[in-house]
Amino acid sequence: MTFMEKLSAAWKTNNSLVCVGLDPDRKKLPAGVLSLPHPIFAFNKAIIDATHQDVCCYKPQAAYYAGQGADDELLMTMEYLRSSYPEIPVILDAKRADIGNTTKMYAMEAFDRYGADAVTVNPYMGMDALKPFLDYAEKGVVVLCRTSNAGAKEIQELKLEDGSFLYQRVAQLISGPWNYNHNTMLVAGATFPQELGEIRRIVGSTPLLVPGIGAQGGDLEGVLKHGLTADGTGLVINSSRGIIYASSGDDFAEKAGMACRALKEAINAHR
Amino acid sequence: MTFMEKLSAAWKTNNSLVCVGLDPDRKKLPAGVLSLPHPIFAFNKAIIDATHQDVCCYKPQAAYYAGQGADDELLMTMEYLRSSYPEIPVILDAKRADIGNTTKMYAMEAFDRYGADAVTVNPYMGMDALKPFLDYAEKGVVVLCRTSNAGAKEIQELKLEDGSFLYQRVAQLISGPWNYNHNTMLVAGATFPQELGEIRRIVGSTPLLVPGIGAQGGDLEGVLKHGLTADGTGLVINSSRGIIYASSGDDFAEKAGMACRALKEAINAHR
Numbered sequence: 001m002t003f004m005e006k007l008s009a010a011w012k013t014n015n016s017l018v019c020v021g022l023d024p025d026r027k028k029l030p031a032g033v034l035s036l037p038h039p040i041f042a043f044n045k046a047i048i049d050a051t052h053q054d055v056c057c058y059k060p061q062a063a064y065y066a067g068q069g070a071d072d073e074l075l076m077t078m079e080y081l082r083s084s085y086p087e088i089p090v091i092l093d094a095k096r097a098d099i100g101n102t103t104k105m106y107a108m109e110a111f112d113r114y115g116a117d118a119v120t121v122n123p124y125m126g127m128d129a130l131k132p133f134l135d136y137a138e139k140g141v142v143v144l145c146r147t148s149n150a151g152a153k154e155i156q157e158l159k160l161e162d163g164s165f166l167y168q169r170v171a172q173l174i175s176g177p178w179n180y181n182h183n184t185m186l187v188a189g190a191t192f193p194q195e196l197g198e199i200r201r202i203v204g205s206t207p208l209l210v211p212g213i214g215a216q217g218g219d220l221e222g223v224l225k226h227g228l229t230a231d232g233t234g235l236v237i238n239s240s241r242g243i244i245y246a247s248s249g250d251d252f253a254e255k256a257g258m259a260c261r262a263l264k265e266a267i268n269a270h271r
Numbered sequence: 272m273t274f275m276e277k278l279s280a281a282w283k284t285n286n287s288l289v290c291v292g293l294d295p296d297r298k299k300l301p302a303g304v305l306s307l308p309h310p311i312f313a314f315n316k317a318i319i320d321a322t323h324q325d326v327c328c329y330k331p332q333a334a335y336y337a338g339q340g341a342d343d344e345l346l347m348t349m350e351y352l353r354s355s356y357p358e359i360p361v362i363l364d365a366k367r368a369d370i371g372n373t374t375k376m377y378a379m380e381a382f383d384r385y386g387a388d389a390v391t392v393n394p395y396m397g398m399d400a401l402k403p404f405l406d407y408a409e410k411g412v413v414v415l416c417r418t419s420n421a422g423a424k425e426i427q428e429l430k431l432e433d434g435s436f437l438y439q440r441v442a443q444l445i446s447g448p449w450n451y452n453h454n455t456m457l458v459a460g461a462t463f464p465q466e467l468g469e470i471r472r473i474v475g476s477t478p479l480l481v482p483g484i485g486a487q488g489g490d491l492e493g494v495l496k497h498g499l500t501a502d503g504t505g506l507v508i509n510s511s512r513g514i515i516y517a518s519s520g521d522d523f524a525e526k527a528g529m530a531c532r533a534l535k536e537a538i539n540a541h542r
Contacts, residue, residue: 023373025376061369061373061376063367063369063373063374063376063377066376066377066380066384067379067380067384068376068379069384071342095367095368095369096334097366097393098332098334099418099419099420099487100420102294102332102335103334105296105335105337105338105339106337106338107338108338108339109334109337113337113340122366122393122395122396123395124394124395124415124418124427125393125420125427126423126424126425126426126427127425128421128422129418129420129422129423144395147370147396147400148370149370149397150399151396151398151399151400152396152397153397154397154398154444155394155395155396155397155441156397158431158437158440159431159432160430160431160432161432161434163432166429169429173425211370216370
């Protein structure tokens with residue numbers, strides 16, 4: 001199954017648009033987990049076991065593993081997901097891009113080393129810098145378009161000579177010429193639901209990865225109003241801190257499961 | 272010493288603007304190296320020992336280590352550089368950017384885990400996504416502006432409503448508001464010397480990292496004509512394949528040393 005097929009199936013089977021972001025910070029892990037031999041993996045495993053029936057996707061954030069020297073625990077997490085819940089697609093959030101030869105190495109990192117179903121990438125260098133990712137037709141390539149951070153507008157809302165914004169041009173490219181293998185998605189932050197609606201108009205039914213719900217203060221109702229496709233899907237709504245740190249005690253997994261179900265239901269109430 | 276002070280000193284001491292890109296691909300390593308216990312590190316070490324008197328900088332490309340599962344050999348390379356040649360600055364070529372919390376983890380990766388003096392980053396998400404890097408005042412932050420790949424123009428030469436190109440606006444930001452700690456540099460590809468000259472006019476004496484010489488076919492004379500600052504420096508001219516693969520035999524290090532010196536001399540003939 002391709003990434004897109006897996007995603008469509010998971011949307012339906014779990015009746016959920018929720019993606020859980022696996023961004024484990026050692027400083028925030030419960031004491032009971034920190035004493036285990038692979039605390040980051042143990043934390044992820046417990047979160048995954050508690051949420052897998054209510055998600056359409058998982059999204060490990062590469063920076064947390066790279067910054068903490070925990071590449072092995074990312075690998076363990078990816079292997080656990082693949083063996084225990086092969087029906088749930090996994091997006092490695094890495095935001096990579098480089099010249100062709102080098103991007104091939106990043107594609108190997110995401111798809112061969114870690115076995116991700118999809119990866120996030122950065123559009124600034126143009127399509128040839130992303131081609132080694134895009135050429136994996138069965139994998140998903142999630143390209144930054146309008147990100148959820150406040151400073152995103154500094155570049156992404158620069159006005160072009162035809163009066164459009166840069167992020168709109170980028171949306172056209174991602175869903176048009178860059179989508180030659182029908183495997184692209186776009187990142188559109190929940191903190192800017194109007195812009196997310198603009199993107200939806202441009203890209204048709206191309207799926208959107210939506211960060212910014214929860215700790216970042218995104219507007220869930222606005223996201224659904226502007227972002228859902230006609231069949232009530234088309235969105236992968238990520239929550240990281242709001243779910244994985246729902247409790248800082250030893251009941252963290254149970255509370256994460258509850259927070260994930262609550263988000264799924266809050267979303268489904270508007271579908 | 273800050274990165275910028277180290278770079279200025281290395282330009283002068285070694286009388287060189289050459290940066291050697293450490294992009295080791297296992298498939299291209301000489302047979303004699305492949306039989307050693309840490310072949311990538313052994314290869315890098317030999318290249319470094321043969322070139323250290325003729326460079327202003329080294330630039331390991333993170334993708335090669337990530338894609339080949341060789342994080343430990345990147346660490347060994349960084350530690351070797353720091354202990355043996357502490358006067359030569361090292362740029363980790365990673366092209367990172369993410370939202371603030373996450374970028375902090377990438378800054379930890381580059382500066383704490385690997386001990387790099389500088390890191391390359393991507394401007395698409397705006398300044399707040401780069402702030403955790405920029406806040407390390409003693410470190411260098413090398414921001415993509417006009418990259419060396421053919422497809423770069425697809426985004427970087429989009430025309431803004433005031434008639435300027437996107438890369439020109441990005442150059443203003445990098446050398447202006449983003450340079451609050453006087454620690455930024457810009458990436459300007461050797462394959463577009465005219466655009467590199469435009470960037471030089473915009474950024475004053477802010478140093479440029481110039482990839483694209485050698486295998487990518489960049490125009491060395493054009494780069495020097497358009498890119499040198501008044502004191503004959505201001506450029507960090509990278510060559511990877513042209514130096515590290517100067518020979519595929521067991522004389523690779525000797526030939527790398529010769530190729531590095533030849534490039535240094537070809538550059539100095541025009542300074």
